Amino acid sequence: MDFKPPFQQTCKAILLQNSTHEALSSHDDDKVSLVEECELPLIDLSHLNLGHFEGDKCMNEIAQAASQWGFFQVVNHGVSQEVIKSMQNEQKRLFHKPFAEKVEKNFLNYRWGNPQATCLRQFSWSEAFHISLTEIPTMNDHHNSLRSTIEAFVKTVSGLAKRLAEILAQPLGVKPIYFEENCPTRTSYLRLNRYAPCPFPSQVFGLISHTDTDFLTIVHQDQVGGLEIFKDGRWLAVKPNPEALIVNIGDFFEALSNGAYKSIKHRVVSTQEVERLSVAYFYCPSYDAVVRNCGNEPSTYRQFTLREYKLQTQIDVQKTGEKKQTLMKNGKMRWRL
Ligand SMILES: O=C(O)CCC(=O)C(=O)O
Numbered sequence: 427m428d429f430k431p432p433f434q435q436t437c438k439a440i441l442l443q444n445s446t447h448e449a450l451s452s453h454d455d456d457k458v459s460l461v462e463e464c465e466l467p468l469i470d471l472s473h474l475n476l477g478h479f480e481g482d483k484c485m486n487e488i489a490q491a492a493s494q495w496g497f498f499q500v501v502n503h504g505v506s507q508e509v510i511k512s513m514q515n516e517q518k519r520l521f522h523k524p525f526a527e528k529v530e531k532n533f534l535n536y537r538w539g540n541p542q543a544t545c546l547r548q549f550s551w552s553e554a555f556h557i558s559l560t561e562i563p564t565m566n567d568h569h570n571s572l573r574s575t576i577e578a579f580v581k582t583v584s585g586l587a588k589r590l591a592e593i594l595a596q597p598l599g600v601k602p603i604y605f606e607e608n609c610p611t612r613t614s615y616l617r618l619n620r621y622a623p624c625p626f627p628s629q630v631f632g633l634i635s636h637t638d639t640d641f642l643t644i645v646h647q648d649q650v651g652g653l654e655i656f657k658d659g660r661w662l663a664v665k666p667n668p669e670a671l672i673v674n675i676g677d678f679f680e681a682l683s684n685g686a687y688k689s690i691k692h693r694v695v696s697t698q699e700v701e702r703l704s705v706a707y708f709y710c711p712s713y714d715a716v717v718r719n720c721g722n723e724p725s726t727y728r729q730f731t732l733r734e735y736k737l738q739t740q741i742d743v744q745k746t747g748e749k750k751q752t753l754m755k756n757g758k759m760r761w762r763l
């Protein structure tokens with residue numbers, strides 16, 4: 427039985443339905459073009475344990491990367507190469523299950539493409555399992571090795587996310603207990619991504635441009651490459667470093683920091699030849715935790731909860747086919763004042 431989602435048929439159907447729009451489309455996110463490659467700021471987390479001077483320097487580097495790039499990579503992060511390798515093997519096994527099985531059982535919240543897409547630029551040529559951390563202990567015994575791998579990965583990555591969030595919060599004057607109080611483990615989640623080879627990579631993205639709805643995201647990408655970030659008005663391809671974990675600031679840290687840290691747009695381009703795997707850990711607050719600027723200066727963001735934000739995002743996606751981070755901008759109805 428075939429494990430592949432019907433990407434090609436779906437894209438053809440979208441094209442048929444919407445040929446005029448596709449032909450006229452001139453959005454800058456539409457275009458897959460050759461972009462320059464960049465190396466993200468690389469931070470060696472072992473320096474945090476080298477005493478005050480080195481530790482403070484490392485913390486400054488983290489805060490600087492968050493404000494200048496919104497993205498950085500870390501090494502000596504505590505997740506062993508063995509766990510990463512085993513995660514990749516488990517992902518392969520999981521994604522290679524028959525498509526019908528993945529969809530019918532809605533196992534681990536399986537998703538593919540984008541059901542709301544009305545044109546190709548809204549379609550993502552990828553599939554994913556969205557795993558809530560509360561689901562992990564309840565996974566049935568068929569999935570013993572998947573469960574133990576996920577547990578090993580999450581155990582380290584969740585501690586890392588909290589640690590990085592606390593480091594980033596320090597210069598903002600956010601109470602050290604903030605994350606302990608507002609981000610219980612159960613509210614974060616893991617996304618296993620698979621980007622299938624795509625026969626027309628210049629026309630459809632692996633994952634369309636977006637920002638992340640969380641405080642921060644920790645990603646491991648394999649050696650294939652394809653992640654691109656929007657920095658200083660242009661797209662840059664992130665050079666893969668399979669030893670490193672990528673950290674990016676999400677919308678909530680941007681609001682909490684009153685814009686000091688940047689939640690920047692990113693996307694994944696498709697490749698024609700090989701599949702690409704990545705795993706992302708999303709560090710989120712509980713649904714009703716209030717996110718507000720904690721500094722002294724006047725806030726450029728109005729306070730909100732994850733519940734409100736998700737609702738707004740759903741409305742935007744239904745209306746426009748994509749998440750509009752621009753809705754964070756402006757007064758009453760919008761997020762950024
Ligand atoms: O696959 C990647 O490198 C990035 C994934 C991503 O941006 C996401 O899952 O939100």
Ligand SMILES: [Fe+2]
Pocket residue numbers: 636637638643692
């Ligand atoms: Fe993302």
